[in-house]
Amino acid sequence: MSQSSKPPQSAPVPTSADVARLAGVSRATVSYVLNNAEAVRISEPTRRKVRRAAEELGYVPHAAARSLRAGHTRIVLLPTSHVPIGPLYSAFLNELQWSLRRLDYTVVQYGSLGLSGDEAARAWAELRPVAVISLGEITLSAHNVATLKRAGARAVITMGPVGVPGAHALVLDQSEVGTRAATHLVERGHRRIGVVVPEEEGMELFSTPRLEGARSVAGAVIEPLPMAYTEESAAALAARWPSLGLDAVFAYNDEYAMLLMRALLDEGLRVPEDVAVIGADDLLIGRLLRPRLSTVQIELPTGDHLAELVDRAVREPGEITRRHDLISAVAIRREST
């Protein structure tokens, strides 16, 4: 919301004053009618006049003016992710938005591509959101959280492997995913386990804890395997597979798993006899390949749940900095392990 340049209004935007003039009443009355003010009684004829005038002019209130006057907004800011999001996460986001709107919040997704934590926090703070839900798209520092709080944010919710001081943390511990995957593989007799680490930027926030989670499993020897989401990269990795001496792989998620499994099969390796493959996120497409892909299924919190948490944080003055464990992960065996 910067200004600088000078696009002049072609036709002036109708204001409440215009409505008042047309209806032959005062601006106060217009406000009362249009906001269904309970505290004050307006005669039915007047109400109708005002509504008709507003209709006729196509009047729409100015959100900025309103929130300036009110001293606060009902904006919940949701940073947009920069990477394609799967159906799972997408459904969660939809539910969250829907629930928040039901609670009378305005959900604004703010694209923060290419912004640092500092820049992003400032840009967000300018909008004076009442809450910010940062699901890992940007890494927020304690200082950033402070900036947002100082700008009136009553809840700053972060989701990630580690809580940020001052923020309401939802410890969605991705390491649990890695732990489940590695445990599953170890239980099935595998020891030397590769863990795919996406080379794409911006995925460290998920890939690092998943790797660490796998590392934490006793009895497993973990080998990180950088790989990009391209057929070439997968083929290259598959080509040097025999030299790696691994008997299983946790491939970050189902998409990378499918890519790698395809390349391994094309290389003449047998799955799961020569190498067991497990993904994560339980995508539908994982069931379409043969052998069917084993996976780690993640239970996201319901959007409703998170929305209510936000709402509570907004209205309660007392800080609820409790940590909520909202993830549960479970390995599902299909045919690739």
Add this chain to the structure above:
Amino acid sequence: MSQSSKPPQSAPVPTSADVARLAGVSRATVSYVLNNAEAVRISEPTRRKVRRAAEELGYVPHAAARSLRAGHTRIVLLPTSHVPIGPLYSAFLNELQWSLRRLDYTVVQYGSLGLSGDEAARAWAELRPVAVISLGEITLSAHNVATLKRAGARAVITMGPVGVPGAHALVLDQSEVGTRAATHLVERGHRRIGVVVPEEEGMELFSTPRLEGARSVAGAVIEPLPMAYTEESAAALAARWPSLGLDAVFAYNDEYAMLLMRALLDEGLRVPEDVAVIGADDLLIGRLLRPRLSTVQIELPTGDHLAELVDRAVREPGEITRRHDLISAVAIRREST
């Protein structure tokens, strides 16, 4: 941005007046310094004082106040889609956002799930965006476009099979995709062609023109096939396949194509001998199945291109209601046809 409730500020948010007080100057001077006003010369010591004070208080300007004063915003409103978006579209959106930010616009994605066209247009108009880019998430009427324009939107860009009066139309003609797919199949000797129509809500905007495009191809007999994005639905469709008497299918996109092809193979049918399968969107996963999936590749406009179009529409008073054909589609043969 509604208000109603009453969350009282715990600590008051610092304003430019606070900065002025701390720096021992007037608010005007603060504004000049912080906005690097060219028209006015401020001494270096004063500048430093002001900057230090702003820093110390953690001052962040209030976007609402600023745009109220300015009489316009630099907000570009981008309705959020309600369905999971593929990597293709996701990359396009990222590029668009990035390009718009480079042009100094604030990109706000607005979730409009469950809102009618009228409700959505009103809600958007309250934010007084300078431009709206509706890529088909919500069907806008001419009246809705008028509402937005009256609220100061200088560009309303719609993308869909048909232009909306008053809006800048980007005729991204999805029917071309259907045409290419059916043509490809006909050229390879198929006549009786099924066209998968997703049962999921909100996809009509794409699925209908794709179906119609296929229908327009001479020499093809088209059979619409409703199907949901589940294994069960695909299996049910595959089970009654022999009774349909079809020798090819255009499966809406690669994801539905993969699902259906898997089910057809499991049913004992041979692809492409018994039935040819073609998808659309050229997703990477389409190459992982065997046989490899033929597809229709779509060229989306670059985000940069669209961003510049928006920028031009915003600064030019004259309406550019030219229609821009921004799609090109081409069939790619792999192994499934």
Add this chain to the structure above:
DNA sequence: TTGAAAGCGATACCAA
């Protein structure tokens, strides 16, 4: 039941 007017925060004109 309705109206007049103050004030939210930032900017830019006009004076000093």
Add this chain to the structure above:
DNA sequence: TTGGTATCGCTTTCAA
């Protein structure tokens, strides 16, 4: 070079 001040659109207290 800096400061005072009117203004943007809206809500709400206080009076009438």
